[in-house]
Amino acid sequence: MAKKQVKKPKTITKGKETPKQVAKKLENIGHQMVKEIGKGLDPHFKTQLRGRSNVEFDEKRGILTLGDKETTRTFLNIGHAKKFMQTTMIAAKTRDYLNHNKTASIREIYYELKHTVPNSKENTFDGQTESDGVIVDLEHSVDTIREKLNLHANPKGTLYGDITLKDKMHHNDKFNCAKLGRGGWSVMSRLEPEEIEIVKVNAKYVLVIETEAMYERLVEEQFALKNKCILVSTGGQAARGTRRLVHRLHKDEKLPVLVFTDGDPYGWYIYSVIKQGSMALAAHSDYLACPDAKYIGMTLDDVETYELQNVTEKMKDGDIKRAKEMMEYPWFKNKEWQRQLKKALKEKIRIEQQALANKSLEFVAKEYLPRKIKEEDFLP
Amino acid sequence: MAKKQVKKPKTITKGKETPKQVAKKLENIGHQMVKEIGKGLDPHFKTQLRGRSNVEFDEKRGILTLGDKETTRTFLNIGHAKKFMQTTMIAAKTRDYLNHNKTASIREIYYELKHTVPNSKENTFDGQTESDGVIVDLEHSVDTIREKLNLHANPKGTLYGDITLKDKMHHNDKFNCAKLGRGGWSVMSRLEPEEIEIVKVNAKYVLVIETEAMYERLVEEQFALKNKCILVSTGGQAARGTRRLVHRLHKDEKLPVLVFTDGDPYGWYIYSVIKQGSMALAAHSDYLACPDAKYIGMTLDDVETYELQNVTEKMKDGDIKRAKEMMEYPWFKNKEWQRQLKKALKEKIRIEQQALANKSLEFVAKEYLPRKIKEEDFLP
Numbered sequence: 001m002a003k004k005q006v007k008k009p010k011t012i013t014k015g016k017e018t019p020k021q022v023a024k025k026l027e028n029i030g031h032q033m034v035k036e037i038g039k040g041l042d043p044h045f046k047t048q049l050r051g052r053s054n055v056e057f058d059e060k061r062g063i064l065t066l067g068d069k070e071t072t073r074t075f076l077n078i079g080h081a082k083k084f085m086q087t088t089m090i091a092a093k094t095r096d097y098l099n100h101n102k103t104a105s106i107r108e109i110y111y112e113l114k115h116t117v118p119n120s121k122e123n124t125f126d127g128q129t130e131s132d133g134v135i136v137d138l139e140h141s142v143d144t145i146r147e148k149l150n151l152h153a154n155p156k157g158t159l160y161g162d163i164t165l166k167d168k169m170h171h172n173d174k175f176n177c178a179k180l181g182r183g184g185w186s187v188m189s190r191l192e193p194e195e196i197e198i199v200k201v202n203a204k205y206v207l208v209i210e211t212e213a214m215y216e217r218l219v220e221e222q223f224a225l226k227n228k229c230i231l232v233s234t235g236g237q238a239a240r241g242t243r244r245l246v247h248r249l250h251k252d253e254k255l256p257v258l259v260f261t262d263g264d265p266y267g268w269y270i271y272s273v274i275k276q277g278s279m280a281l282a283a284h285s286d287y288l289a290c291p292d293a294k295y296i297g298m299t300l301d302d303v304e305t306y307e308l309q310n311v312t313e314k315m316k317d318g319d320i321k322r323a324k325e326m327m328e329y330p331w332f333k334n335k336e337w338q339r340q341l342k343k344a345l346k347e348k349i350r351i352e353q354q355a356l357a358n359k360s361l362e363f364v365a366k367e368y369l370p371r372k373i374k375e376e377d378f379l380p
Numbered sequence: 381m382a383k384k385q386v387k388k389p390k391t392i393t394k395g396k397e398t399p400k401q402v403a404k405k406l407e408n409i410g411h412q413m414v415k416e417i418g419k420g421l422d423p424h425f426k427t428q429l430r431g432r433s434n435v436e437f438d439e440k441r442g443i444l445t446l447g448d449k450e451t452t453r454t455f456l457n458i459g460h461a462k463k464f465m466q467t468t469m470i471a472a473k474t475r476d477y478l479n480h481n482k483t484a485s486i487r488e489i490y491y492e493l494k495h496t497v498p499n500s501k502e503n504t505f506d507g508q509t510e511s512d513g514v515i516v517d518l519e520h521s522v523d524t525i526r527e528k529l530n531l532h533a534n535p536k537g538t539l540y541g542d543i544t545l546k547d548k549m550h551h552n553d554k555f556n557c558a559k560l561g562r563g564g565w566s567v568m569s570r571l572e573p574e575e576i577e578i579v580k581v582n583a584k585y586v587l588v589i590e591t592e593a594m595y596e597r598l599v600e601e602q603f604a605l606k607n608k609c610i611l612v613s614t615g616g617q618a619a620r621g622t623r624r625l626v627h628r629l630h631k632d633e634k635l636p637v638l639v640f641t642d643g644d645p646y647g648w649y650i651y652s653v654i655k656q657g658s659m660a661l662a663a664h665s666d667y668l669a670c671p672d673a674k675y676i677g678m679t680l681d682d683v684e685t686y687e688l689q690n691v692t693e694k695m696k697d698g699d700i701k702r703a704k705e706m707m708e709y710p711w712f713k714n715k716e717w718q719r720q721l722k723k724a725l726k727e728k729i730r731i732e733q734q735a736l737a738n739k740s741l742e743f744v745a746k747e748y749l750p751r752k753i754k755e756e757d758f759l760p
Binding site: 170175310311 | 483484489545546560561562566569592593596615732741
């Protein structure tokens, strides 16, 4: 793989509006409604239709996208009225956040806006799923991502390697993630370029790792420094902040991304979400997906190659169901993955990353990963 | 609370052996066995009896401890033979780790040692619970903790605030955890003084927080810097590395510890484990517990004080069961906690930390925590 030294980050392709501009877009929704009411019309709100019927796989770009089916909600439709109210509440509140430079988690905005409507027994929101849904509507409506509405999900994930970040919202702290001991940097929920600048990266590629324990192993083996790579652990399914970080390293810093998970449908799905994006957030693949990512392991072939039969486990029912679903996904419709998924369904075994310790603790860092990288022995 | 500026860490009270000395202790187990075999005797291995029958609550010290009941395993007892073999395997392997300066997670050592015994269908270990149990036996046998056997659990947790750490095992990296942007330092699984030195702390107390999202809120509100405290998020039940860190700040750096969790039995149990230790690891409370920790919230009284009735949730069956159990624990047998637990069982509601956003995003940092701290409105 090509060597890479980057000093300055490039701007991202989409969503370059300033917070003030996003706030303006939200205000416009309100102005439009007020205008309609003034004219005696039923106020309306437009968003994209979500759900599988409007999710498409863009083969050319290798990412999931949302089709252009739209849906319109009107206030005087009794089936829409509550959602209409919820949408205006979230729009008004996120506009406040943007104007006052505040950010909130999606759980906080739910709690902040939840109350009983005066003179009624009706709650504004009956659960976080309701506010989460409205947030996605609003993202589509103003063509942005929640982070640019100053909302975010919970953080998770760790970063290690020769990469210098600057937090422009926190005293312009500048720190190198190879110099924080073996712990590394705790990845924030917000990884927008306006907040976190990638000052410098000195690496040949990014290795995304499913488990924190494997991340610790590779740090102890000095894998990142010896192989000039960046380590990102996801701790299971990657949080949005972590996906955004990997995306930026991939798109803006032009680093190849290799994904290393357990050898089971859950791990392969983690890979798929990093590479193509997820169905639930199909509209945001431009911000989150890494279409050129490659899968380095574990595979069921590794079990044979490295004689790991002793340390496999039985697949669970959930894994079997997921493997069957995955066989039907267009982005797994290639020879290599179909073979892998069929093998899983036939043998009904899974293999964990940490099972490589059966060879020796150093094996993963000294033999397994280097050989795969040298021979480019990846799945697409 | 007293102001605190510490420059040099003090040594911990127990477990001061060097890795070589611990390795020697492990070797002695082997020498003893060889001697017994040489004399034609049945080799044996002694450890402390675990399980509730041998767990005691030390009222005076305010921590859970293990009683002095012992158990002896002999090789020629058919019921003990497999465990005997497992113990010698783990002892030999951890001795290797210590002599070669390697560390491993408890999952890795399981995988490393798992294999089929030649000429049999018998596996050395049939699941990680088997190796985990043997590790605890060994800890007791050589009177130490797993970290000093170079073993550890998975990492989890984040650290933020004016504290400078040095990782002696990683280029002597020195870093201040208030200068890593808003992400903070990802707490390692290993927090032993031989590896991570606390170079300097400039704080009046430690605030331990259950959720990562509340941690992010307090960082955004600059709570740590304005109130001169250290923030530690546990992300649910605290991992051992995080407990060890809080313990060291408490015992060695003499900082008061305040614990802030959701207002439900699960959150209160998180508090209890940080304060008194856990039953499963009762023998290690000296390394892990913070007997003078105080509970700052959430309580069910907060629901009334701050009119949060709208944003409570129903207690789950598991919460109810746990609350009933907790009422019987000696360390919850005080007026305040009995009242709180009874209230929970009567009202069957729970309240999340983030529900404070119902007042305003800033409320927790500007009113809730400062008032409780000023008035020392804590539970014991």
